[in-house]
Amino acid sequence: MTKTAALDRFDHALLALVQQDNQTPARLLAEQVGLSESAVLRRLRRLRAEGVIIADKAVVRPAALGLPLTLHVLVSLERESAAELDAFIRKTRSRPEVRQAWYVTGETDFVLLLQLPDMEAYDRFAREVFHDDPNVKAFRTIVAMREIVGPADARPLAAMA
Template sequence: MSETNYRTNPLDRFDRAILDILRRDNRTPQRTIAERVNLSPAAVQRRIAAMEANGTIIANVAIVSPTLEGPRIAIVVEVHLVNDRSELVEPIKALFRQTVEVQQCYYVTGNGGFVLIVSVPDMASYEVLARSLFADNDAVSTYRTLVVLDAVKAPAAP
């Protein structure tokens, strides 16, 4: 199957089955994937290569244990901007992208807002971060902080 076919045709059940396996563990051997989806290893290899080439698979990453840097506090922050104008939104996106503590950032509907997943070593660090990113930022009208008690389902826990 060529890359062109993948771009013009939706994913079939084999592609979706392969992706389901790779989402859980992208190091699963192709022969194991082939057995699970009832294809030959060569067919699985071609399909994975095509999905990588056409952008269906955008990255293969390692999820590093959050305990590597010592204890961390995960915080969900809901941020509301004063308005949704591009000249306000785009610089905020850039600011959130470049801030190391911001692990994930989503621009969402409703009240010109973002939802951020932030990781900090302690609440004092979060206070400093919150002042610089939100409280002292003229583009931000309000923000709400939710401290995570338990990561029930997170990227590191398939």
Template structure:
């Protein structure tokens, strides 16, 4: 189980800022939260070492990168033994169209977020991944009309 880390108001303010732009200079972060640059750098280093900040990433605009269709897929498997779950996850992780994977409770087993150039690419994905896997019982496709930003990450 993951160990919880205690975060104070300064840590939370820093996290909110670096989640929006992790390239912001320490000087600007310090001004925004009311700490010295060295204190800001120390806190960020601590949060990285404690696993609060797990990655510094680039957020890619899917449309500019040629991934104009966002699709969520709800997947149900025939069997949920450890071996079967691991095999499905390994296969899905190898697909570049799959941007996020959630193993969930309820009526389905997985929720996938795909980004693709078009629906013809999704048809190929369906054939290669779902129809070719005897352990995929069913899947339901939800195509996003428009992504609405919330301001959070």
């Protein structure tokens, strides 16, 4: 089970701000949360060291990179032994088309989020990853027509805690 970090109101305020823009200078963060710049920097270092902040990344619009097609694929496996799960996870992680993936409960075993240039690329992906794998029992594809809430405009997690 994942350990929950002990966060105070300043930590929550900082997290909400850096989730909106992690390039905000420490002095501006300090003004907004009511701490000194050095206190903000110490807290951010601690939040990174404790694994609360796990990455600082830019959010890129996939269509700008020639990947306008977003697909969610629900995958069911025939067998779920540890070795077979690990093999499917390794294969999934090795594919650049897979932007996110979850091992889930219920009728489906995995949910994959794919970014691709077109349906032809998805056909190749499906043949290589699903059709050629004897342990893939079934997969169902959901085509995203339009993004409603994406990474760039999602509410900060700190605001939900």
